[in-house]
Amino acid sequence: MSINDRLTAHLNRGTVGFPTALASTIGLIMASPVILTATMGFGIGGSAFALAMLIAVVMMLAQATTFAEAASILPTTGSVYDYINCGMGRFFAITGTLSAYLIVHVFAGTAETILAGVMALVNFEHLNTLAESAGGSWLLGVGFVLVFGVLNVFGVSAFGRAEIILTFGMWTTLMVFGVLGLIAAPAVQLDGWFGESLVGSDLVTVLSLVGMAMFMFVGCEFVTPLAPDLRQSAKVMPRAMMLGLMGVATCMFIYGAAMKRQVENVVLDAASGVHLLDTPMAIPRFAEQVMGQIGPLWLGVGFLFAGAATINTLMAGVPRILYGMAVDGALPKVFTYLHPRFKTPVLCILVAMLIPCLHALYLGGNTDNIMHLVLAAVCAWSFAYLLVTVSVVILRIRRPDLPRAYRSPWFPLPQLLSSAGILLGMWFITPPGMNPADIYVPFGVMLGGTAVYALFWTLVVQKVNPFKPASVEDVLAKEFANEPGHAHSGYVSAAAKAV
């Protein structure tokens, strides 16, 4: 059977349908940093932020067509790694993948740790006062990390059956509060749906808000690793990504408009210019305005469970990933240590606990730093997006013969549009009132470290040409060889991927 036939057969098989693909693209909406970003964005930018969101949606839709084409050429579980590896070689593949997942995790994971406690307790006034006097409500997030880390050392799995309920619960909560906030009598007189911008509405200001708006939509590529599992993936996946993006945008527009209609954006600190909507305090105020006393309670319990479950997932998943990498030889042997009784990768769990805890402690749990972390994560994500786009363009030029079940329409217009937008977004990423160094320096340091690691790994450990692109046929052959029912002969060592 030719590679074309096998690829077509592979894409038409699968066990996952459209609903799962759609859920994968919109799963990000329940993350606390996304909700806070939307609150802050609409707070400072009003209509200008809404315009920035529209620009971000168009850019991400253009980017989605690139990801869909990449996934139709390479429907592998390696996804981003394999796309870049075939386009630009291992050095960029390792740097891009670590940038997309690990660096993002370092920044966004720390933000989630800090916000898990802050977002939950801010809805309970008395508990919040108590927590602040004890050192800060963010310590609850650190507490979650410690508790779930220790539970995982003992092999205890929490929230095992709560996935559907939590996902469904957070979605419903956001939509219910958003719609109720829109249909209730407005508490604030606004010009238009989203009110006036506090920072101006000229082109440069709008562009400076695009980076913030992008954070709400990055992650549409999360569905691409599902490609091998999707039925009719060439058709289903692009639709799921586009519908997912539109779904997130609609939900956030409703939420933003409702928030602006119901919460007066009063000045909290005249000296620093901090407004209510710049802080997590806006959320309980909004909940109370929409639903009375029960509102903050509902949101508080929702955020508490969602935050705890997200952190538990990190504590259950990341250590196993590290252990698997150590078994494959991609990490030092010491990471293969298992507790004699519980058979849990204790050292890997410890590392997974220390990364967000130490980072949060270093930052002192300061919620003022959250937006810097979020924007640094956006830079890391954007960088990976650029590498994927360049790889897809290179493959179109170098390998026009490759079977493409999905082709990005109007090539290379979407690629030029998304790349130009991403570069502009990164250039103007600092919103008014922020110091650019607070975003670029940590991102640059992490990216530099990743690049050095990638160069060392490819040159010294793997002893390969770091810039030689991998063969698409070889990557596909390896993926097809993993399929159940495929005949194998003899023992084959597991392929060790660097990431």
Add this chain to the structure above:
Amino acid sequence: MNRVTLTAAMSVLRQKLSELFSAQRAPAGYQPGRTLGQLRRNLGLARFEQVSPTLARVALDDDSLHLEIRERTESQLLMHLVMTEFSVRLPASTEGAASFALHHGGAVRRTGIHCRQRMGERALLGQLQARLQHDSALHQALMPLDFKRLHIELRDHQWHVRLEHMGGSEVVNRMPAFRRYIALSRVQRDALLAALVGLQRVLRTL
């Protein structure tokens, strides 16, 4: 909409919701048989028969061991784990019912094999512990083996050994999206097969 149509629609909705929230529901994105396929490569055994997407029957070339391997999943929020369980059944010369759990002892380093009786006759525990200690080949195979769970059950004149290894499992995360298969290394593969052969040898004469 008439009453019959409404009742039928409600019944379908109730069934869909029941399936959605069912404890037995497979996690979103789970691909049955994928992890088993990876494990097949690690085991490298010629006699590997895939009975269903999640179940395989395996035998060693010299017929000294016949076993089943089954996939099972464990859900987390936006993530699931796929584990594989090795299972050996053999006729028992003893009557009754009993259940044992084996685990390594020690706080930091493995100091030995401990056997805990979960139910059944106490006399069997002593015999099993003695056999485990005296069968040096089995002891040598079990000590380095990274098994997460090892259960031995006696029921209906049959011994049933169930072993779950750290390797041969997969982490499937949806946010951020990644998969990672945890390989069963060559050393662990050899120890695993030796341990199962050894347990079979010990239980046949118990």
